[in-house]
Amino acid sequence: MLAVLLLTGCIANGGSTPESTSPPAASLQEAPASNAPLETTQASTKIPVYWIGRSKDEVYLYREFRDISGDGNPVTTALRIMMADKPLDHDFFTPWQEPGSLATSISGKNVITVDVSRDAFNSNLDAGMAQRAIQQLVYTATAAASSSGLINSGQQIQVVILVDGHTDFMAFGQVRLGQPMSRDASLVAPLWIIDPQEDNALPPGAVKFNGRTTNSSLPVAWQILQDNGNGDRANLLTGQTKASGEAGQLGVFSFSATLNPGKYEVRVSQVDASGQTDESTTDTRLFRVQ
Incomplete structure (x- = not known):
């Protein structure tokens, strides 16, 4: 039931009010409401x-x-x-x-x-x-x-x-x-990272990354950058993976990388039909290995 x-x-409870955020401008979309997967x-x-x-x-x-x-x-x-x-x-x-x-x-x-x-x-x-x-x-x-x-x-x-x-x-x-x-x-975003969440601390060795995409037929390009200690991040690893699920439908993806202790950023993006990375779909996460 x-x-x-x-x-x-x-x-x-009388707690402090969050700081106001000045959001970026966004245009009104005319797309009809739809029942996106729950x-x-x-x-x-x-x-x-x-x-x-x-x-x-x-x-x-x-x-x-x-x-x-x-x-x-x-x-x-x-x-x-x-x-x-x-x-x-x-x-x-x-x-x-x-x-x-x-x-x-x-x-x-x-x-x-x-x-x-x-x-x-x-x-x-x-x-x-x-x-x-x-x-x-x-x-x-x-x-x-x-x-x-x-x-x-x-x-x-x-x-x-x-x-x-x-x-x-x-x-x-x-x-x-x-x-x-x-x-x-x-x-809803075409692509996002599920794990790790922002600022997570992970053990060294094989680190697994999970995410979801709105279109399983499009490959997912991934990139791992390492913090060099002065605020800059250098490209460390790149690759592509395929999402599970029916073509054109919601799906999940995963990939792994062996990482030593340090600070990192992972970036994922959809790859369009021409093989180009679609930067408008990019999601990122900062995390630590320690």
């Missing part, structure tokens, strides 16, 4: 959270897994992290502000209702960035519900956003809220 969450509220059930101590990041001239949604403790409402917990915390990856940001109140519920028809106070919207965004911020919330809420087993990932799920209990609020002065929303697949 499908688990149903009761509406549960969270009141801000996350599968994960370990109960991890929760997926989406952030906004730039890859060359494009602005996409990227996912991180965050450690959590306790048995609170996972959807509320994930959204609270998204609005009040900073991403692990320094290339990502959130335009949301910590809300005074936040509550979520899930209906038996796979509709998540998010009721948030209006102070969460205290950022000045253009139309394109406002669209991405709303989708950031939609992706995070649906990911948290799916990965924690609260909804069936094989079914469509929608999100209704209320502000102080009311519909028709203009989010960031740009997007009207109150109607059911689905994931917009055009806004």
Whole structure:
């Protein structure tokens, strides 16, 4: 039987407000909403959270897994992290502000209702960035519900956003809220690294890298750079790998490298049909081997 969450509220504890971020400009995309694939059930101590990041001239949604403790409402917990915390990856940001109140519920028809106070919207965004911020919330809420087993990932799920209990609020002065929303697949990053996460410390020897791609038919080019100690990074290793999954569909990829102690950066990009690396799909991670 499908688990149903009761509406549960969270009141801000008076912590410091995150520093405001000046997001890069982003154009409003006209692509129709689509039901992008949901996350599968994960370990109960991890929760997926989406952030906004730039890859060359494009602005996409990227996912991180965050450690959590306790048995609170996972959807509320994930959204609270998204609005009040900073991403692990320094290339990502959130335009949301910590809300005074936040509550979520899930209906038996796979509709998540998010009721948030209006102070969460205290950022000045253009139309394109406002669209991405709303989708950031939609992706995070649906990911948290799916990965924690609260909804069936094989079914469509929608999100209704209320502000102080009311519909028709203009989010960031740009997007009207109150109607059911689905994931917009055009806004999620084409490629990202799952492991290691930013600033992870790994043991020396064989290091395995994992990631996901929206198009399994395109090879993934990878590059490992080593910090030379003065802030510069020199190219150490390069290669290509293929993602698993049906051609043209979401897939996962992995590759390994033997590394000595040091500071490193890993970069991954899709390779287009002409064999060229598509820099607009690049994702990076900084990590240490020690």
